Amino acid sequence: MSTTKLFEYIDKHQNDYVAQLKEIVAIPSVSADASYRPEVNRMGEWFKAKLEKLGASTKRVDPGKQLLNGQPLQLPPVILATYGNDPAKKTILLYGHYDVQPALIEDGWATDPWVLTEDDSGRLFGRGSTDDKGPVLGWLCVIAAHQALGLEVPVNLKFCLEGMEESGSEGLEKVILQEANNYFKGTDAICISDNYWLGKSKPCLTYGLRGVSYFRILIKGPGADLHSGVHGGSIHEPMTDLIHLMSRLVLPDGTILVPGILDDVAPLTKEEEETYKNLDFSLSDYHDSVGAATTIHSSEKATLMHRWRYPALSLHGIEGAFSSPGAKTVIPSKVQGKFSIRTVPDQDPERITRIVTEHIEAEFRKLGSKNACEVECLHHGRSWKSSPDHWNYLAGAKAVKEVYGVDPDMTREGGSIPVTLTFQDALQKNVLLLPMGACDDGAHSINEKLDRKNFIQGIKLMGAYLHQVAEIK
Amino acid sequence: MSTTKLFEYIDKHQNDYVAQLKEIVAIPSVSADASYRPEVNRMGEWFKAKLEKLGASTKRVDPGKQLLNGQPLQLPPVILATYGNDPAKKTILLYGHYDVQPALIEDGWATDPWVLTEDDSGRLFGRGSTDDKGPVLGWLCVIAAHQALGLEVPVNLKFCLEGMEESGSEGLEKVILQEANNYFKGTDAICISDNYWLGKSKPCLTYGLRGVSYFRILIKGPGADLHSGVHGGSIHEPMTDLIHLMSRLVLPDGTILVPGILDDVAPLTKEEEETYKNLDFSLSDYHDSVGAATTIHSSEKATLMHRWRYPALSLHGIEGAFSSPGAKTVIPSKVQGKFSIRTVPDQDPERITRIVTEHIEAEFRKLGSKNACEVECLHHGRSWKSSPDHWNYLAGAKAVKEVYGVDPDMTREGGSIPVTLTFQDALQKNVLLLPMGACDDGAHSINEKLDRKNFIQGIKLMGAYLHQVAEIK
Structure with a gap:
């Protein structure tokens, strides 16, 4: 050569x-x-x-x-x-x-x-x-x-x-x-x-x-935005329903609450685990790069595994609710919660969409709300x-x-x-x-x-x- | 005359x-x-x-x-x-x-x-x-x-x-x-x-x-917004914490979850209860006026009491999270949840601020998150x-x-x-x-x-x- x-x-x-x-x-x-x-x-x-x-x-x-x-x-x-x-x-x-x-x-x-x-x-x-x-x-x-x-x-x-x-x-x-x-x-x-x-x-x-499956949850209630002073307490508020549904997706420690979500995740082999040794990665460098020591896991290996080989669910925001600086006393009539799941081998996006939708619909029924709920996968890409x-x-x-x-x-x-x-x-x-x-x-x-x-x-x-x-x- | x-x-x-x-x-x-x-x-x-x-x-x-x-x-x-x-x-x-x-x-x-x-x-x-x-x-x-x-x-x-x-x-x-x-x-x-x-x-x-006490919950995490693909799963996400805290404020049936919130509500006297009889108010007219039959209570009396003489908590929205149409894969670094409580006789705004703040701080500790949480009453007016x-x-x-x-x-x-x-x-x-x-x-x-x-x-x-x-x- x-x-x-x-x-x-x-x-x-x-x-x-x-x-x-x-x-x-x-x-x-x-x-x-x-x-x-x-x-x-x-x-x-x-x-x-x-x-x-x-x-x-x-x-x-x-x-x-x-x-x-x-x-x-x-x-x-x-x-x-x-x-x-x-x-x-x-x-x-x-x-x-x-x-x-x-x-x-x-x-x-x-x-x-x-x-x-x-x-x-x-x-x-x-x-x-x-x-x-x-x-x-x-x-x-x-x-x-x-x-x-x-x-x-x-x-x-x-x-x-x-x-x-x-x-x-x-x-x-x-x-x-x-x-x-x-x-x-x-x-x-x-x-x-x-x-x-x-x-x-x-x-x-x-x-x-990783792949990504991006979802929205739509909750529809009254015909128009209402004044929270006049109507608060008498109406099922779409925001309350949505916040409860979003709270049933993921825990603060990153655990995804959708039943069966981990079933298809490829098992960790000894061989794969070996590749996590001696990587050029330290938690303290990572803390520097994200500007905070707010990582969930205490080891480099676990941190990288949860970025690379396990799914993660992030709550991105809400469309239709009050989002500006200051204070506004509104009951939004229709709100859409946005979240995405980072998917990994061997998760199938079609199955993810199905189990996520079923989970949210089941949780919505438990709320006992008279509002309407729709779940949609906006787009997905495979891992x-x-x-x-x-x-x-x-x-x-x-x-x-x-x-x-x-x-x-x-x-x-x-x-x-x-x-x-x-x-x-x-x-x-x-x-x-x-x-x-x-x-x-x-x-x-x-x-x-x-x-x-x-x-x-x-x-x-x-x-x-x-x-x-x-x-x- | x-x-x-x-x-x-x-x-x-x-x-x-x-x-x-x-x-x-x-x-x-x-x-x-x-x-x-x-x-x-x-x-x-x-x-x-x-x-x-x-x-x-x-x-x-x-x-x-x-x-x-x-x-x-x-x-x-x-x-x-x-x-x-x-x-x-x-x-x-x-x-x-x-x-x-x-x-x-x-x-x-x-x-x-x-x-x-x-x-x-x-x-x-x-x-x-x-x-x-x-x-x-x-x-x-x-x-x-x-x-x-x-x-x-x-x-x-x-x-x-x-x-x-x-x-x-x-x-x-x-x-x-x-x-x-x-x-x-x-x-x-x-x-x-x-x-x-x-x-x-x-x-x-x-x-x-009714009066009003308007609050914000601020959750601060990473130094800047992060990409949910790169970082999702490894970081305590401020949105997850905030959604959990907001879900612990009010139930879909309007029940406020702040301990002691009803302690100071003036008891309902027989005399006051009498005034709810024969009022010019029907649930069906009310449904027409709000454009939906999504009322919580099944009687006119209960509906009006929850608008007039009981406190109500409304979740208004979130500042700092993704709120536009479409899909954005962001982990917001700093989010502020806005909500207000409509207050009634004999609730004291100072006490409301204190018990709400204590409740949220206690719930935040339960989350086990490394993010920072602040609660603030932005303004209040008495009933x-x-x-x-x-x-x-x-x-x-x-x-x-x-x-x-x-x-x-x-x-x-x-x-x-x-x-x-x-x-x-x-x-x-x-x-x-x-x-x-x-x-x-x-x-x-x-x-x-x-x-x-x-x-x-x-x-x-x-x-x-x-x-x-x-x-x-």
Whole structure:
């Protein structure tokens, strides 16, 4: 393997890579704001041109229009690319996104969010630095480095770059399904670099994500909002019913009160339990990151298990009740409680909807109220769990060892990255999440950053991963 | 007594009274909107001029400035007037207000809200017709009728007319306290015509109002809102704690769960219980008025008792949680639950605050949460109960019998009319609420109306009341 030369080259040209990152951070490709849409498109075209310059063949797919604030708006293109077409090589599909979260210096940024700025510790501040321009650029740097060294890229690559990830990936699923047996045909595995290390110092491979089932409970009573002075005491108040129902969903210690909710949770194996040892995670760091020591569990292991492998129920709020500052003496006539359950393997969303609905309806009957109650699952997405024994993961783990000298943490995440499941379902291939950035990068916050070390070692990691994929059985 | 001639005169001049009401409904004296302030002032001046023309001496009190949308704005004047000064006569202080609720024809009015319009059933539609221009005008018509007939008004009258009643009576309390031993000196009793009959056909005297204690529960957890996917299951969520606390305040059947809350409620006497018989109130009418048959109690008596003489606790809403349409997967870091208790004789607001706070703090300790909890009473106003045996009420009841041929319903109301208590406390005199309009007048709604019958009979009632006051011991 020729990664020694590759790594040397990457180290030597790191300032060039940082300069390129600076060039693309300067394009404010904010997908949430219609007025920035030309910049999003410009960013997509930049990557398309770059890929073409590297010799890739590209395809621009227009996913159609979205409705933004009631106005139809052309969605940014999905940029597809193919680099290499050797039937003797494995083919890896790389996904990333070129849009970013909004950012205004007035929000509290210490530096201009659109000017990549490095501090004394090598932190590269700028919107999109870590999410997800740095990682996407990383793959291109790997190809360019091979070309400069006269080395062959050891696998065929396909790219799928979208410009709507920060706005719900609108239009992407349709494109993936449509291209599954076309442009994406021949893919052996998928690799996505769009999440983060568990801590600040140790790399990880991520093999699982929770799903989500989002519910509302609607309670309808009187024909209009009533004055609580005039009517309080004589009427079944919808808020009282709703608060009682919401209190029967989850306890303050996180216990979900829906009967049977844990029946389908995959049992914890010895093997899985082992992966929780020696993780780069401490409760005190976690307390720092959430700004309070209000964690439920007293051990790191239990805390992570309840974020990764057990379901959780969160009460988000109430629509239709008084929610402003101050005091208002209203009896709301119709209120909707919103809550969601983070679901895990092997929970089935259809069964979750059924048992949650049955539970709430049974609790409502116990209330003895004359109001009306409806339960609805507004949307659900399944949990995702990959096979960490797959060669895709073994290649990733070997690459980490090669670059960082350690075995990676094997992590899961509590949230959803729906594209992961879409790729797995559409292509029926293994998906690896291979993060570049650290837990404190602040992807959606002010002062988003990517450490120079993570960026440069990350480019090496990507190169090493492709070589390991090529070698592995 | 010379009321026979008085009543004949009033009947004969009823179109003149309706024409005067039309003249003042045309002045859009909306106190809530700064742009209408000149109209509010014009309305105040109209009454002042009218009182002077009748021979009253008047005084204009400027209560100072208010802040409306951050802008200082001169408050409308409080118009004081004195009619008659005979030490041999009783002195009655009359309160009313000359401002009105906002009204736009686009809100759904069938007719122009500023043009008093009579339909075939004799309903006089127009903003302010019943609340409170009709009743205030009624007192002036009584004086004018006496003068036209060459009759003496049998009592001394004082007037207190404000222009901010629909906007919290800002500035009024200060004026009342300041004038208690000055302009209002010598007052023997107070009469206010600014509420409504219990039903549509039978007059009432109102002798009680509930108070209100408004609370918030604040739960603080993490330093910032968190993503429920990433953190759900590992953190004590403020919403979960708050929902549990709110569920321990009141049951769906209205039972308040604060220990000791009923200890100070005045016991129900046989005498009081008698007053609930034969009231002009039916559950089916009540269901129609609230738009649903979701009442808790199965009898009229219990329904009214729980609106009038027992406390009630209403959960109003939550500040800081997700309250918009749609779905958002947030763990709010800081939430505030708002609720209020309608208080009754002989509950003491200070004790209510203490037992509510103790109850919530005790329940919070049971939750075993690491979050922080604070309870605060945002404001409170005491309940009010007059002495229905006082001569002021006996005079009112005799006047009702004289005009309507029936004994009035003796009613209370669930809401607060703070000025009632302010007058009673400041002057230490009996206050009678003597309504003119019916329960379906729609005081704050579209298509506000005053029935011609209620208006004209109401003027007679006011006249009869003054004569009964003069005669009674």
